[in-house]
Amino acid sequence: MTVFTPRPGLEFLSPDEIRSVQEELLRRHVTYAATASPYYRELFAHQGIDPATVTLESLKSLPLTDKSVFSSRNSEFLAVPREAIVDIVLSSGTTGQPTTVMYTESDLHRLTYNEEISFASCGLTASDTVLLTCTIDRCFIAGLAYYSGVRKLGAAAIRNGLASVESHGEIIRRLRPSVLVGVPTFLLKLGRHLLSQGTDPQSVGVRKLVCIGEPVRDRSLAFLKAGEELEFIWGAKVYSTYASSETITSFCECTAQCGGHLHPDLAVVEIVDEQGCPLPCGEVGEVVVTPLGIEGMPLVRFRTGDTGFLLDGPCLCGRNSVRLGPILGRMRQMMKLKGTTIYPESIYAVMDTIPGVSEYFVTASSDYDLSDQVRVYVAVNDGSCSEGVILERLQAALRVRPEVIITSEETVNRWRNAGNSRKLIRFIDERK
Numbered sequence: 001m002t003v004f005t006p007r008p009g010l011e012f013l014s015p016d017e018i019r020s021v022q023e024e025l026l027r028r029h030v031t032y033a034a035t036a037s038p039y040y041r042e043l044f045a046h047q048g049i050d051p052a053t054v055t056l057e058s059l060k061s062l063p064l065t066d067k068s069v070f071s072s073r074n075s076e077f078l079a080v081p082r083e084a085i086v087d088i089v090l091s092s093g094t095t096g097q098p099t100t101v102m103y104t105e106s107d108l109h110r111l112t113y114n115e116e117i118s119f120a121s122c123g124l125t126a127s128d129t130v131l132l133t134c135t136i137d138r139c140f141i142a143g144l145a146y147y148s149g150v151r152k153l154g155a156a157a158i159r160n161g162l163a164s165v166e167s168h169g170e171i172i173r174r175l176r177p178s179v180l181v182g183v184p185t186f187l188l189k190l191g192r193h194l195l196s197q198g199t200d201p202q203s204v205g206v207r208k209l210v211c212i213g214e215p216v217r218d219r220s221l222a223f224l225k226a227g228e229e230l231e232f233i234w235g236a237k238v239y240s241t242y243a244s245s246e247t248i249t250s251f252c253e254c255t256a257q258c259g260g261h262l263h264p265d266l267a268v269v270e271i272v273d274e275q276g277c278p279l280p281c282g283e284v285g286e287v288v289v290t291p292l293g294i295e296g297m298p299l300v301r302f303r304t305g306d307t308g309f310l311l312d313g314p315c316l317c318g319r320n321s322v323r324l325g326p327i328l329g330r331m332r333q334m335m336k337l338k339g340t341t342i343y344p345e346s347i348y349a350v351m352d353t354i355p356g357v358s359e360y361f362v363t364a365s366s367d368y369d370l371s372d373q374v375r376v377y378v379a380v381n382d383g384s385c386s387e388g389v390i391l392e393r394l395q396a397a398l399r400v401r402p403e404v405i406i407t408s409e410e411t412v413n414r415w416r417n418a419g420n421s422r423k424l425i426r427f428i429d430e431r432k
């Protein structure tokens with residue numbers, strides 16, 4: 001058994017002090033995984049790994065764990081007797097089959113602490129009232145995490161869940177939350193709904209928006225169109241937070257808004273290339289997380305499948321912990337076009353800035369192994385926005401030219417609304 005011990009304020013110490021505490025926590029975590037987790041016990045014994053000698057430097061020599069092995073050997077990751085489990089969730093697997101993630105009481109305390117310090121870092125206090133527009137049930141962990149963090153902070157939570165914009169609009173008018181937590185495209189829809197009802201979103205007292213599930217910034221940390229519009233329509237500060245249910249670790253932007261802080265008592269984060277080799281700070285690759293102090297299903301070097309980059313150096317907020325930049329895409333959505341790697345998100349970032357583009361979606365198919373066929377279906381609301389103009393902008397930013405097809409707004413919307421998710425569909429992957 002292991003119990004997570006929070007180290008509040010660790011991230012404000014010097015980088016050397018952080019490193020030394022983190023190394024000790026890492027060694028303890030890896031030793032626990034090697035002892036209590038049947039999966040890691042077998043793996044480390046087989047590879048002759050002595051957990052007592054693991055350092056932050058030698059961590060990179062340990063094997064990576066990906067979602068497919070976590071899914072196929074799921075029960076072997078459980079490191080505690082089943083009676084110690086208090087919450088069970090499902091995370092989206094790689095094959096469409098959901099994977100089970102089990103938490104102990106200590107894991108839920110850790111989760112609560114993580115969200116408490118994350119919300120505090122973007123300026124939330126006990127006097128805030130927070131409207132949660134995400135589900136707290138349905139076998140998801142995110143909503144419960146936000147709710148627990150808000151409570152621990154002493155702020156007030158309004159759990160209106162996956163309700164309609166009409167319902168959230170009514171709640172906002174009646175209860176006047178100061179903070180909204182939700183998917184950016186939904187928060188935008190909510191703001192537009194209030195406007196259509198004659199209520200100016202800037203007048204209702206919302207001062208912060210915590211965005212989940214979709215990035216709001218690009219590679220240079222500048223706002224994507226959705227982030228910019230959100231600040232404009234709500235007159236509120238926009239913060240981004242990123243997490244995954246397997247690693248039970250979230251990275252939330254601080255008031256300086258330049259990347260999501262790693263809380264060093266909660267995890268070690270690395271960025272690796274396609275072969276799994278660690279990349280230096282600033283380079284883009286897959287986000288790999290080793291969450292520290294997890295009791296139920298401990299993980300070592302977990303490949304999240306998301307691509308991003310790290311930022312180091314002291315932050316304006318006074319923290320000295322490394323920051324995770326915006327998520328730039330999903331590894332499995334990575335496309336190879338004439339030898340160049342692109343992600344759907346890099347196409348969105350360009351499309352969102354072209355005047356006259358109203359709606360669009362991207363498809364990927366594969367004709368042969370080495371190159372993908374990438375098409376962008378676009379509806380335009382301005383005659384001057386032609387295929388040539390769009391191609392030119394895409395080529396300038398991506399250095400390759402996907403195919404551009406101008407079509408009707410009706411066609412684009414039919415595709416974009418095809419799923420039953422709160423997020424609009426922007427990418428259709430037809431590759432084998």
Ligand SMILES: [Zn+2]
Pocket residue numbers: 254255256257261315316317318319
């Ligand atoms: Zn900061």
